[in-house]
Amino acid sequence: MISVKDLHVYYGLIEAVKGIDFKVDEGKIVSLIGSNGAGKTSTLEAVLNSVKRSGEIIFSGYDIVNHKTHSLVQRGLALVPEGRRVFINLTVEDNLRMGAFNNDENYARLRDAMYKLFPRIKEKRNQMAGTLSGGEQQMLAISRALMSEPKLLMLDEPSLGLAPKIVGEVFETIVKLKEEGITILLVEQNAFAALKISDYAYVLENGKIAMEGIASQMIGDDEIRKKYLGG
Amino acid sequence: MDFTVFMQQMVNGFSLGSMYALIAIGYTMVYGVLRLINFAHGDIMMVGAFLGYFGVSILGLPFPAAVLLAVVGSAALGMLTDKIAYRPLRSAPKISLLITAIGISFFLENAFNVFFGGTPRAFPVPEYMEIILSLGGLTFSVASLMVPIVTLILLAIILWILFKTKYGMAIRALAFDVNTVNLMGIDANRIIMIVFGIGSALAAVGGIFWAVNYPSVEPMMGVLIGLKAFAAAVVGGIGSVAGAVIGGFIIGFTEVVVVAFLPEYGGYKDAFAFVLLILVLLFKPTGILGLNFDKSRF
Numbered sequence: 428m429i430s431v432k433d434l435h436v437y438y439g440l441i442e443a444v445k446g447i448d449f450k451v452d453e454g455k456i457v458s459l460i461g462s463n464g465a466g467k468t469s470t471l472e473a474v475l476n477s478v479k480r481s482g483e484i485i486f487s488g489y490d491i492v493n494h495k496t497h498s499l500v501q502r503g504l505a506l507v508p509e510g511r512r513v514f515i516n517l518t519v520e521d522n523l524r525m526g527a528f529n530n531d532e533n534y535a536r537l538r539d540a541m542y543k544l545f546p547r548i549k550e551k552r553n554q555m556a557g558t559l560s561g562g563e564q565q566m567l568a569i570s571r572a573l574m575s576e577p578k579l580l581m582l583d584e585p586s587l588g589l590a591p592k593i594v595g596e597v598f599e600t601i602v603k604l605k606e607e608g609i610t611i612l613l614v615e616q617n618a619f620a621a622l623k624i625s626d627y628a629y630v631l632e633n634g635k636i637a638m639e640g641i642a643s644q645m646i647g648d649d650e651i652r653k654k655y656l657g658g
Numbered sequence: 659m660d661f662t663v664f665m666q667q668m669v670n671g672f673s674l675g676s677m678y679a680l681i682a683i684g685y686t687m688v689y690g691v692l693r694l695i696n697f698a699h700g701d702i703m704m705v706g707a708f709l710g711y712f713g714v715s716i717l718g719l720p721f722p723a724a725v726l727l728a729v730v731g732s733a734a735l736g737m738l739t740d741k742i743a744y745r746p747l748r749s750a751p752k753i754s755l756l757i758t759a760i761g762i763s764f765f766l767e768n769a770f771n772v773f774f775g776g777t778p779r780a781f782p783v784p785e786y787m788e789i790i791l792s793l794g795g796l797t798f799s800v801a802s803l804m805v806p807i808v809t810l811i812l813l814a815i816i817l818w819i820l821f822k823t824k825y826g827m828a829i830r831a832l833a834f835d836v837n838t839v840n841l842m843g844i845d846a847n848r849i850i851m852i853v854f855g856i857g858s859a860l861a862a863v864g865g866i867f868w869a870v871n872y873p874s875v876e877p878m879m880g881v882l883i884g885l886k887a888f889a890a891a892v893v894g895g896i897g898s899v900a901g902a903v904i905g906g907f908i909i910g911f912t913e914v915v916v917v918a919f920l921p922e923y924g925g926y927k928d929a930f931a932f933v934l935l936i937l938v939l940l941f942k943p944t945g946i947l948g949l950n951f952d953k954s955r956f
């Protein structure tokens with residue numbers, strides 16, 4: 428589905444991502460884990476060309492390195508950004524409309540599907556998105572990204588700041604999306620939870636890939652647990 | 659105070675306020691998406707008025723067709739300035755954008771001065787617009803009645819676009835979070851260009867109304883009108899379309915009231931818009947309906 432080679436991300440003179448390779452196969456959940464400042468967000472933003480970067484990015488067989496953000500989204504990539512970033516001055520429903528900007532014909536159907544997936548946001552559909560709770564905003568951000576019917580969905584710390592019960596719901600949703608055939612690239616600090624639902628994982632450390640492997644094996648490996656998973 | 663005189667002045671204020679409102683909307687919308695005070699906006703209005711003038715007096719078009727020409731021409735010019743002058747500066751400091759706007763303003767004023775001369779040209783007002791109607795002691799021309807009516811219709815269209823269409827929603831979303839707009843698969847640059855198009859089209863209508871009511875056009879006409887419309891946008895709350903309209907009416911009414919009821923200060927009428935501007939900046943910098951951009955991720 429997507430394969431990335433020798434990716435570098437720069438913020439002025441700072442090199443935040445220092446030449447990483449990774450790939451996500453179709454229909455899988457792949458996790459990118461690592462501590463604060465490891466370069467996870469930078470990596471996702473680099474895939475979408477919203478930061479200064481270099482490298483090779485092949486998506487569904489096409490070289491997409493020179494495409495602009497909006498055209499990448501039109502081609503089937505979507506990002507649920509870190510910190511949700513719902514449009515606080517638009518209603519919940521209008522946020523969904525924005526997600527389907529290039530998908531007019533399926534808007535109504537997808538909107539209803541999202542309301543079914545997250546009944547809580549249906550109740551608040553005419554409220555400004557800025558008035559939603561953190562968890563509700565996260566659900567809205569996920570729904571909004573799904574409105575473009577992406578082939579690859581990237582989620583940046585979807586569990587951040589959520590109550591444990593809601594974290595569970597969000598992770599269940601991610602599994603459901605995979606079952607519906609959406610490929611997922613998941614960034615998480617909550618490494619255990621991420622590995623549990625992932626097929627494959629990369630550990631990012633100071634802008635480099637420190638290790639990678641099959642998720643279930645990584646959970647089982649005591650050394651990895653100690654070193655990267657905090658226990 | 660004579661009631662008829664009072665009502666008469668209200669009609670005048672409504673008409674003048676409408677013109678400021680039409681022009682102020684362009685300032686406020688562009689500010690919303692670029693955080694730029696587009697100092698060339700008043701000159702786009704001037705170009706609109708000129709296009710209307712050329713349409714009627716040189717091409718011999720009927721008035722509505724000349725208005726259409728002005729609207730389309732100004733919208734195209736507004737979008738062109740965005741594309742060639744502002745877009746290359748998207749990631750430059752805001753001050754570069756502001757200086758560029760001033761540059762475009764000077765360019766348009768001087769280009770029109772060179773090609774068409776600085777002498778005001780009488781605007782060929784269609785006869786039916788000069789018909790004087792009287793109603794219960796009030797008299798007004800068809801033109802002064804048409805201005806507020808057309809303004810209200812245009813305002814309704816703009817609000818419909820902003821709140822009911824996906825493009826309008828994107829315009830509002832853009833005011834708070836550009837990057838996330840791109841994440842929706844929306845080309846933010848295209849939305850910004852649409853904003854310039856809408857603002858410039860409205861300015862052209864405002865410019866033609868101006869030319870019809872004070873029947874002349876000249877290359878520097880955009881300077882003072884533009885500044886007052888800018889003051890209106892700030893008074894109403896920069897970034898808010900409804901605010902721009904309210905601000906336009908406040909400035910329009912203030913001017914009319916000063917001239918009518920304090921004639922000894924009539925000579926200062928142009929100053930009152932700026933007095934209001936200063937008062938607003940001192941006591942409520944976000945204006946009457948100012949959007950709270952604090953939470954924006956612009």
Ligand SMILES: Nc1ncnc2c1ncn2[C@@H]1O[C@H](COP(=O)(O)OP(=O)(O)OP(=O)(O)O)[C@@H](O)[C@H]1O
Pocket residue numbers: 438441443461462463464465466467468469470509616
């Ligand atoms: N806009 C920026 N300007 C300068 N440096 C930045 C910028 N954004 C990120 N960085 C730096 O790049 C590095 C990687 O940041 P990034 O946001 O990708 O980390 P992360 O793995 O997502 O961290 P977190 O888990 O805290 O979200 C950090 O050292 C950070 O300070």
Ligand SMILES: [Mg+2]
Pocket residue numbers: 467468469509583
């Ligand atoms: Mg991050």
